[in-house]
Amino acid sequence: MGTPNEKRYENCTYHRIGRSGLKVAPLSLGLWHNFGGDASYDNCREMVLGAFDLGITHFDLANNYGPPPGSAEKMFGRILKSELAAHRNELLIATKAGYDMWPGPYGDFGSRKYLLSSLDDSLRRMGVDYVDIFYHHRPDPDTPLAETMGALDSAVRSGKALYVGLSNYNAAQLKQAYAVLAELKTPFVVNQVRYNMFDRAVEKELVATADELGIGLTVFSPLAQGMLTERYLQGVPADSRAGGASVFLNNSDITADRIDKVRALGKIAASRGQTIAQLALAFVLRHASVSSVIVGASRLQQIVDCFGVTKKMSLSAEELIQIETILS
Numbered sequence: 481m482g483t484p485n486e487k488r489y490e491n492c493t494y495h496r497i498g499r500s501g502l503k504v505a506p507l508s509l510g511l512w513h514n515f516g517g518d519a520s521y522d523n524c525r526e527m528v529l530g531a532f533d534l535g536i537t538h539f540d541l542a543n544n545y546g547p548p549p550g551s552a553e554k555m556f557g558r559i560l561k562s563e564l565a566a567h568r569n570e571l572l573i574a575t576k577a578g579y580d581m582w583p584g585p586y587g588d589f590g591s592r593k594y595l596l597s598s599l600d601d602s603l604r605r606m607g608v609d610y611v612d613i614f615y616h617h618r619p620d621p622d623t624p625l626a627e628t629m630g631a632l633d634s635a636v637r638s639g640k641a642l643y644v645g646l647s648n649y650n651a652a653q654l655k656q657a658y659a660v661l662a663e664l665k666t667p668f669v670v671n672q673v674r675y676n677m678f679d680r681a682v683e684k685e686l687v688a689t690a691d692e693l694g695i696g697l698t699v700f701s702p703l704a705q706g707m708l709t710e711r712y713l714q715g716v717p718a719d720s721r722a723g724g725a726s727v728f729l730n731n732s733d734i735t736a737d738r739i740d741k742v743r744a745l746g747k748i749a750a751s752r753g754q755t756i757a758q759l760a761l762a763f764v765l766r767h768a769s770v771s772s773v774i775v776g777a778s779r780l781q782q783i784v785d786c787f788g789v790t791k792k793m794s795l796s797a798e799e800l801i802q803i804e805t806i807l808s
């Protein structure tokens with residue numbers, strides 16, 4: 481790497497994750513899509529280094545990101561080794577285990593056996609001694625909560641993770657897990673959840689519960705996988721997520737109703753001097769318990785665009801009413 485932008489930490493204010501000592505920029509970069517085995521190293525490198533140059537410190541991974549599973553961690557590890565090794569202490573690297581990762585009874589959900597062996601694999605793939613946050617990726621209805629939380633606690637006690645997080649836990653599950661982790665004195669700081677203008681389920685209870693417990697929220701898919709941007713206004717581009725091989729977003733998700741809403745949101749965004757993506761991110765970031773939005777990207781320019789939200793994050797009461805009217 482050349483020398484990183486020396487003024488990178490002057491670009492935004494870093495907020496605490498919940499009531500922890502850990503601070504993060506309003507924007508984080510997720511490596512779920514576009515960092516797999518078939519991705520261009522040069523493009524991935526440009527995105528990670530470009531994000532770091534902007535002041536983004538938090539990189540969100542999981543054991544299964546790819547495809548194939550594990551390849552995003554390898555890609556990130558390669559970039560880290562050749563470009564950012566000297567900056568390890570400035571990076572907040574997160575990974576997760578909880579979804580299907582390898583065949584047989586030990587590669588899925590929340591057993592101690594799965595979580596701890598998966599963490600070892602993640603460390604190996606990324607070439608690091610520890611991750612900053614180790615998440616349980618989704619609740620496991622069958623494994624005793626004490627076992628899963630005990631595994632997260634062990635990850636910290638063994639020095640392989642500094643903090644732990646949960647993901648996709650609802651308000652009731654979060655409270656139960658919080659109680660177990662508090663008893664263990666585990667440094668549990670964050671719940672990672674989906675939240676965007678088209679999916680507002682967390683507003684019902686979880687946002688307030690996180691606030692009450694002092695646990696931060698990191699938000700995934702804040703742009704509804706790209707729908708809350710200009711990306712699909714002229715149809716479905718062949719190089720987009722919906723136009724490609726992803727099973728998580730396809731043509732049928734890009735409905736006329738959604739596109740109409742995005743166009744209407746575009747007018748509010750323009751009146752604020754923002755892009756649609758920036759408005760969509762400001763909407764999610766308006767809650768104090770939302771510590772950071774984790775965006776995905778296929779090119780650096782998208783990250784630069786999204787980072788622009790840091791210049792104007794507050795929304796007026798009137799703008800919120802206009803947004804509610806469009807979304808209702």
Ligand SMILES: NC(=O)c1ccc[n+]([C@@H]2O[C@H](COP(=O)([O-])OP(=O)(O)OC[C@H]3O[C@@H](n4cnc5c(N)ncnc54)[C@H](OP(=O)(O)O)[C@@H]3O)[C@@H](O)[C@H]2O)c1
Binds near residue numbers: 701
């Ligand atoms: N914990 C969990 O269960 C879970 C689940 C899902 C995701 N995550 C995490 O959250 C991260 C983000 O999720 P996501 O990728 O769905 O987030 P997203 O930010 O809602 O969508 C990202 C996609 O939006 C498009 N995009 C981004 N910025 C844009 C811009 N400025 N203008 C136009 N298009 C733009 C790009 O699409 P194109 O690729 O089409 O260019 C990009 O790939 C993941 O990488 C992962 O780290 C966690």
